[in-house]
Amino acid sequence: MRKGRLFQVVCYLLERGQSTAAQMAGEFGVSVRTVYRDVETLNAAGIPIYAETGRGGGICLMKGFVMDRALLSKEERGDILNAIKERGEEFAGPTPAVLSEIAELFQLPAGEGLEVDLSGEGYAAKxxxxxxxxxxxxxxxxxxxxxxxxxxxxxxxxxxxxxxxxxxxxxxxxxxxxxxxxxxxxxxxxxxxxxxxxxxxFEPRSFPEERPAPPPETTRVILRFPREMADRVYEVFDGTLISQRKDGLLELRQDVPVEDRLIGRLLALGPGVKVAAPASLREELARRAREIYEAHK
Missing domain, CATH: 2.30.30.520 (SH3 type barrels.)
Structure with missing residues (x-):
């Protein structure tokens, strides 16, 4: 029953925005102490429900929060939303607008928009x-x-x-x-x-606004590659700038800063992507590739 009440608490705060512990205790038929325990449990699960003290304070759910999907599988998130829809007889049923907010909270198809997955290369195992x-x-x-x-x-x-x-x-x-x-x-x-x-x-504060940096100097880069490499090139360059040549190869022409990040991306794409221009980039890429070869032969 407690798990069901926790989801009711989320729904209740989505609909009302803010409430006192006493009001919530009366709504759910529990003690004020139990309400605060529920808030702590939800916080521990990563849902930012917090209590503000003083006049005009209360228990609130942070607006615009989206629950980290790593905490629940897609099937579990769907079951949660269906359970909230079907258990209207136990508490005042949520409005369609609130159901939409709950769908967004748990990143269901109705509000799917962001997934954070740091399990790839470059990040620690945890x-x-x-x-x-x-x-x-x-x-x-x-x-x-x-x-x-x-x-x-x-x-x-x-x-x-x-x-x-x-x-x-x-x-x-x-x-x-x-x-x-x-x-x-x-x-x-x-x-x-x-x-x-x-x-x-600490008291909330704003990060100072940064002055817009001047646009970096760019160079027209021309890449040529076979069609089977297209999906990988699309991941790191603007795919709308890719065209097909008469010889069957695909060609990308894009103005980009010539810097270490670009060279790293080209090295990661491997020998399937050829740098047609500029010659200076092609030579630098070859030099870096030779350094890698010498270090590992």
Missing amino acids: AGERFRLIQRAVIQHHCADITYAGPGGEPEKLDLMPLKLCCRAGGWYLKAYCTGAGEYRELSLSRIIKWKPGVDA
Whole structure:
């Protein structure tokens, strides 16, 4: 029965936005202490329900939160939503709008949009578990002590306030305030060696707005490759710029910054992708490939 009540609590807060522990205790026929225990249980499961003290305070569910799908399988998430729909006789049935929010909460087809999977190369074996710890620290405004791989691989000890998680082409990053150095930093999740949750909470603050960086200098790059390589090229370049040549090969023409990231991507694609231009990129790619060969022969 308690599992059913926990989902009712989520539904109840989605519909009302905020409530007091006393009101919820009356709604579900339990004690105020039980309500707070339920809130703690849901928090431990990664659902950010929190209590605000003082006048105008209450128990709230953070708006816009999407539950990490790693906690439940797709079938389990579907069963949860169906159970909430079918058990209307036990509590006031949720409105269609709330059902839609619940579908989004559990990342069901009605609201599917984001999946975080850090099990690939470049991340530690327990990266998914660490991501959830970091996510929870951001949501609950809890400090953390970390060991971070600094420049040259030297480990840094940092005390920080985790402010925001962000994702871009290069991977996942944490925007944080480092209390020891008194500065804001953006940290790559893949370079966090150790994460130790802190006991202290901090007042929410905003990460300073960054000035738009000037656009990087770009070079027209021309790649040619067989059709069977197309899916891999689409993953790292703009597929709308690919055309077919008369000789049957596919060709990509794109203006991109010529930097280490580009060279790494081309090396990862292997010998199936040929650099037709510029010649300087082709020569640098060949030089790097020879270095790799010499190091491993």
